[in-house]
Amino acid sequence: MTHDTPALHDLTVAGLAAQLRDRKVSAVETAQHFLARARANASLGAFLDINDEVTLAQARLADVALAAGTASPLQALLGVPVAHKDIFVTRDFVSTAGSKMLAGYRSPFDATVVANLARQGVVTLGKLNCDEFAMGSANENSAFGNVKNPWDITRTPGGSSGGSAAAVAARLVPAATGTDTGGSIRQPASFCGITGIKPTYGRASRYGMVAFASSLDQAGPMARTAEDCALLLSAMCGPDPDRDSTSLDVPAENFGRSLNDSLEGLRIGVPGEFFGEGLASDVRSAVDAALKEYEKLGATLVPISLPRTELSIPVYYIIAPAEASSNLSRFDGVKFGHRAEKYVDLIDMYKKTRAEGFGDEVKRRIMIGAYVLSHGYYDAYYLQAQKIRRMIADDFQQAFKLCDVIAGPVAPTVAWKLGGHGNDPLADYLADIFTLPGSLAGLPGMSLSVGFGADRMPVGMQLIGNYLQEAKLLNVAHRFQQATDWHAAKPEGF
Ligand code: GLN
Numbered sequence: 001m002t003h004d005t006p007a008l009h010d011l012t013v014a015g016l017a018a019q020l021r022d023r024k025v026s027a028v029e030t031a032q033h034f035l036a037r038a039r040a041n042a043s044l045g046a047f048l049d050i051n052d053e054v055t056l057a058q059a060r061l062a063d064v065a066l067a068a069g070t071a072s073p074l075q076a077l078l079g080v081p082v083a084h085k086d087i088f089v090t091r092d093f094v095s096t097a098g099s100k101m102l103a104g105y106r107s108p109f110d111a112t113v114v115a116n117l118a119r120q121g122v123v124t125l126g127k128l129n130c131d132e133f134a135m136g137s138a139n140e141n142s143a144f145g146n147v148k149n150p151w152d153i154t155r156t157p158g159g160s161s162g163g164s165a166a167a168v169a170a171r172l173v174p175a176a177t178g179t180d181t182g183g184s185i186r187q188p189a190s191f192c193g194i195t196g197i198k199p200t201y202g203r204a205s206r207y208g209m210v211a212f213a214s215s216l217d218q219a220g221p222m223a224r225t226a227e228d229c230a231l232l233l234s235a236m237c238g239p240d241p242d243r244d245s246t247s248l249d250v251p252a253e254n255f256g257r258s259l260n261d262s263l264e265g266l267r268i269g270v271p272g273e274f275f276g277e278g279l280a281s282d283v284r285s286a287v288d289a290a291l292k293e294y295e296k297l298g299a300t301l302v303p304i305s306l307p308r309t310e311l312s313i314p315v316y317y318i319i320a321p322a323e324a325s326s327n328l329s330r331f332d333g334v335k336f337g338h339r340a341e342k343y344v345d346l347i348d349m350y351k352k353t354r355a356e357g358f359g360d361e362v363k364r365r366i367m368i369g370a371y372v373l374s375h376g377y378y379d380a381y382y383l384q385a386q387k388i389r390r391m392i393a394d395d396f397q398q399a400f401k402l403c404d405v406i407a408g409p410v411a412p413t414v415a416w417k418l419g420g421h422g423n424d425p426l427a428d429y430l431a432d433i434f435t436l437p438g439s440l441a442g443l444p445g446m447s448l449s450v451g452f453g454a455d456r457m458p459v460g461m462q463l464i465g466n467y468l469q470e471a472k473l474l475n476v477a478h479r480f481q482q483a484t485d486w487h488a489a490k491p492e493g494f
Pocket residue numbers: 134135136137159160179180181182183184185212320432
């Protein structure tokens with residue numbers, strides 16, 4: 001490569017895929033480059049497992065197909081390295097879900113999302129750190145250490161897909177997978193200045209995604225641009241009727257098909273509730289400026305109301321733990337993962353295994369979940385929460401009568417300092433306020449970087465669309481990225 005060409009790690013997925021197709025660079029060279037970067041930046045804590053042999057073997061296969069020129073247009077990602085959030089199980093890498101419970105665990109199969117990407121010729125670069133069982137907003141709940149934000153290593157990268165966001169922002173990998181139950185793709189994308197999208201619930205198969213809250217969990221891509229997210233998302237999604245009964249019966253789509261559509265006449269709903277007292281002024285200014293940019297691009301801003309925004313916090317923190325307490329009952333020391341060494345009988349083995357294997361936040365949620373589902377409290381908490389969840393979904397449908405997409409902040413503040421919320425889980429929960437409503441409604445949502453706030457920390461803007469409107473969201477984000485260059489900003493030293 002000459003001096004004028006951008007370094008491999010500065011290329012987008014689309015740019016890198018083109019170079020690979022044109023044989024300007026080989027998949028093996030690319031993989032080696034990124035493996036070296038991942039190693040050199042190990043102190044960020046983003047990667048939990050790397051395996052050169054596996055990665056290079058995949059890269060060699062990609063090179064064979066690239067050299068033969070047999071790549072079909074369906075293999076748009078041939079040779080592009082992607083790393084997976086460690087919540088996806090993988091045959092060739094350790095799969096821990098960020099938990100001591102699964103330390104060293106090897107899955108006998110690949111998650112559907114992982115397999116779908118592999119079929120497109122993606123080269124797996126490794127596994128990425130995350131909050132334990134995806135529970136958290138700061139990546140501080142991982143059993144394997146926290147991840148650092150490349151924009152300021154004293155700050156959180158966000159969570160739970162913190163390793164994915166940090167790795168993409170630091171250019172250790174061109175794109176990564178994440179999962180979003182209550183904001184875990186959007187919020188870390190926002191905190192690390194990248195782009196991420198959570199599709200409509202059911203778009204991507206949950207098979208092989210270690211379950212947290214099954215009615216909310218959804219996979220999605222994290223990359224630097226909306227165009228890259230469209231490429232990845234198109235490869236990840238599709239029905240999986242035999243393995244995930246909640247996967248939608250809608251065919252895989254090319255989500256990038258309308259990236260360049262004009263925004264003339266687009267109605268952007270701006271929910272008053274997202275711009276109240278709790279919103280930090282630096283975040284507000286960046287989001288306001290982005291909304292102005294959209295007006296320049298031809299969109300009109302429409303004030304809307306999502307009246308139950310605040311209620312989404314208690315509703316989510318009842319429903320998600322309820323489902324988690326049920327899902328995590330499978331970790332009993334018998335089927336997989338950790339088992340206590342010393343115990344007197346079966347019950348004692350269960351107890352010690354779970355006491356040793358789970359971290360504090362996971363235990364807290366199992367207890368809350370078991371409580372809200374228990375006889376006598378079920379009606380008061382769980383049932384009420386389900387009713388309000390339905391109302392929140394209805395509120396969005398009212399709003400979508402007035403607008404095509406909804407825009408607002410992703411989080412009330414920029415990334416906070418590691419340890420900044422101390423031992424106060426509520427402080428983390430409250431910071432989820434803007435991502436939870438869309439999650440509870442099962443709507444697609446994304447985050448794109450729209451500027452910087454205090455201490456030059458990135459600010460993300462959230463776009464929420466109606467069901468199956470991912471292509472529209474990506475179009476709206478792409479046009480903004482064509483007109484501005486926030487997405488190209490790079491943390492110093494990377
Ligand atoms: N921060 C939220 C939680 O702790 C969301 C996590 C997620 O989306 N996985 O549950």
